[in-house]
Amino acid sequence: MNSSVIVFPGSNCDRDIAVALEKMQFKNKMVWHKETKLPKSDLIVIPGGFSYGDYLRSGAIAGKSLIIDEVIKAAKSGCLILGICNGFQILTETGLLKGTLLRNRNLKFINKDVNIKVINNKTSFTSKYKLNQILKINIAHNEGNYFTDKDHLNKLKNENLIAFQYCDVNGNISDQSNPNGAVENIAGIYNSKKNILGMMPHPERMVDNLISNTDGINLFASIMN
Template identity: 70%
Template sequence: MKSSVIVFPGSNCDRDIAVVLEKLQFKNTMVWHKETELPKSDLIVVPGGFSYGDYLRSGAIAAKSNVLSEVTAQANKGTLILGVCNGFQILIESGLLKGALLRNIGLKFISKNVFIKIISNKNKFCNKYKKDQVIELNIAHNEGNYFTSKDHLKELEDNDLIAFKYSNKKGEILNESNPNGSIKNIAGILNNNKNILGMMPHPERMADKLLSGEDGLDLFLSIMS
């Protein structure tokens, strides 16, 4: 499979993603944000980091970059798009995913491992996970507090577009297991066509036993299957 990882000034998880993709034999290309063309890709990753120093709103400037027009065109053709952390913020700001990511409710940057529950596995990103499976991933963000309108929330729920929710180890979705104040504990969502996934937790940080875990690996294996 062919993949592209988009790199903005301030991206810092781009190489981590590339290491995982290459380990899984993806033919990967790093694409600088000024590019106006993308190599043919089965998967485009918008990685985490602090694109443009989070000026204005996280992801707002990157969403207007040259390469994002191309990412949008590919997304509309059905190419798989994965946005992680700042990548999720960029997909939201570009309108590829709906809603908003506000400052964490406690106003603190949170970097820790959290438990997330697989809410939907009927999509190209999560089919290797079991429904309701609880996995442990790392989060590291200041603006991860997902918010959306009542109508869109209903649309997400009715169409099985909520991929992950923050939970405890037992899989209970509680206020105490919500690290950032996200509405309904949402940690990751899909678009209506289910070819775009945006998520705050970092699957690429948990894709090797030598690192802190392997719970993120199945996300990449799902994409390959």
């Protein structure tokens, strides 16, 4: 399977995701944001980091970069797109995913391992997980507080487009287990066709027991499947 990782000035998780993808046998290419053509890709990853120093709004400038037109075209033709952290923010700025990511409600940058629950395991990204499986995944962000309007929130719920929700170690989804104030504890969402996933937690940091755990592996294994 061919994957492409888009690299912006200020991306800093691009190499982590490349290592994770290669470990999972993807044939990966790095694509600089000024490119106007994408290599043949089954999966495009928009990695985490601080593209353009988070100027204006997180992801706003990257969301208008040259390569993004190609990413949008690929997304419309059904290519799998994964946006992690800043990548999620960029996807909302391009309009590929609805809603936006506000500043964390405690106004602090949060870097810690949190529990998230797999809400839908019938997608190309999550088929290897069990329904309601609890994962421990790292988050590291300042703007992870997902917000969207009521109509869209209802659509997310009714069409099963919520990918992950923050929960506690027993799987309870509550205000106490919500690290950043995200509406309905949302940690990740899909578009209607479920070929685009945006998520704040970093699955690429959870693919090796030596440095963390392996809770992220099945996301990449699902895609490979």
